[in-house]
Amino acid sequence: MASKQAQRLAARQQLEQRMSVKADEERRKRTVLWSIGGVAGLVALIVIAVLAVKLFAPEDEEGPASDxxxxxLIADAExxxxxxxxxEPSGEGELGEAVEGLTDGRPAQDVYLECFQMSAPDASATRDCLYNSVDGVSPTPLFTQPAAGTQxxxxxxNLGTITADIDTxxxxxxxxxxxxxxxxxxxxxxQCHRLTTDGIWVLQCGDPDARAAIEGGTPEMAGMGSPGYxxxxxxxxxxxEANYPAGTIAMANAGAGTTGSQFFIVYEDTTLPASYTVLGQITSGLDIVEQVAAAGAM
Incomplete structure (x- = not known):
């Protein structure tokens, strides 16, 4: 049978072991609490920093317009x-004799673009645009363009004023x-250089060289010009069916990726391959185009 001294020694050892285990548990708890506190503090600092940036950042440095x-671009457009x-429309321009039965040719009624303007665009959103210079030298518009709202x-x-809402x-x-x-x-x-009057009902304009070609006696060359990109x-x-309805203003092209400056105004519902950019919708002056169409082609 163990002596009392041995029993006391064993009891003391057991007590010391329990106290050591308890001390280890306390240290682990403190370590976990310190870790949680540190993470929480770091998160709080990040939140404070973000709020400070939002609160104190200058307003004129936010948004696409800060570019x-x-x-x-906006200042120039305005x-x-x-x-x-x-x-005011000049009223100039001759009315030639239309060729009976001709449904695709130069308008018998001369149509001149005497002044052309666009309202300033909305730059609250932008989009990158790839304009390819045809000869590597001709200038192109800005790479990034406003992309919100309408213009x-x-x-x-020479015959009157036409207006359109452009889907910017x-x-x-x-x-x-x-x-x-x-x-x-x-x-x-x-000068608008092409009129079609059967199946496709459009007046085409936008060639910078068309007027010189027509006045120079080579109207067959009209429709070849571009802005250089x-x-x-x-x-x-x-x-x-009728995917280009009356009043549509759309872009002519010579194949995919060749859109330039030539556009056409649809004066009667027309069905075309879905290959031509829809730029907008005529809001007034479509009757002018209808009158030109009524005069026929030559």
């Missing part, structure tokens, strides 16, 4: 947005091209 190139205000297009022709949000690259070209007087003085189609309709 100096975009800001310059300066040119009233360039046709007060311009108003105003075309003062869905066709930003095309709208951006027109905005740039309009402020550079690109369309002013051009090309870009991809966008905002294409579905393939369906």
């Amino acid at each position: 100096p190139d975009i800001a310059g 300066a040119a947005s009233t360039r046709c205000d007060g311009v 108003e297009m105003t075309i003062v022709t 949000g869905r066709a930003p690259c095309t709208a951006g091209s027109f905005t740039t070209l309009a402020q550079d007087d690109y369309f002013d003085g051009q 090309q870009y991809n189609e966008e905002n294409l309709p579905v393939q369906a």
Whole structure:
């Protein structure tokens, strides 16, 4: 039988072991609490930093318009947005003799684009656009273009004024091209060169060289001109009956990726391959195009 001294020694050892285990448990608890506290503190610091940036960041440094190139584009567009205000149709232009039965040719009624303007675009959203210089030298519009809302297009022709709502949000690259070209007087003085009157009902314009070709006695050369760059189609309709309804303003091309500056105005519901960018919708002046169509082709 163990002595009392041995029993006391064993009891002391058991007590010391229990105290050691308890001390280890306490240390582990403190370590976990310190870790949790550290993570929470770090998260709090990050949240505070983010809130500080949002609260104290200058407002003029937020959004696409803070880009100096975009800001310059908007300023130029605003300066040119009233360039046709007060311009009246000249009433000039000859009415030639239409060829009976001809359904695709030069309009018998001369149509001149006497002044062309675009309202300033909305740059609350932007999109990157790839404009390919045809010869590697011709300038192109800005790579990044406004891509929100609509713009108003105003075309003062010799026969009257045509206006259209341009779908900048869905066709930003095309709208951006027109905005740039309009402020550079690109369309002013051009002549619409093609009219179709059977199955396809459109008046085509936008060739910078068409008027010189017609007046120079080589009308067959009209329709060959471009702004010196090309870009991809966008905002294409579905393939369906009358997918280009009356009043549509759309882009001509010579194949995929060759959209330039030539456009056509649809004056009667037309079915076409869904290959031509829909730029917008005529809001006034469609009757002018209808009158040109009634005069026939030559």
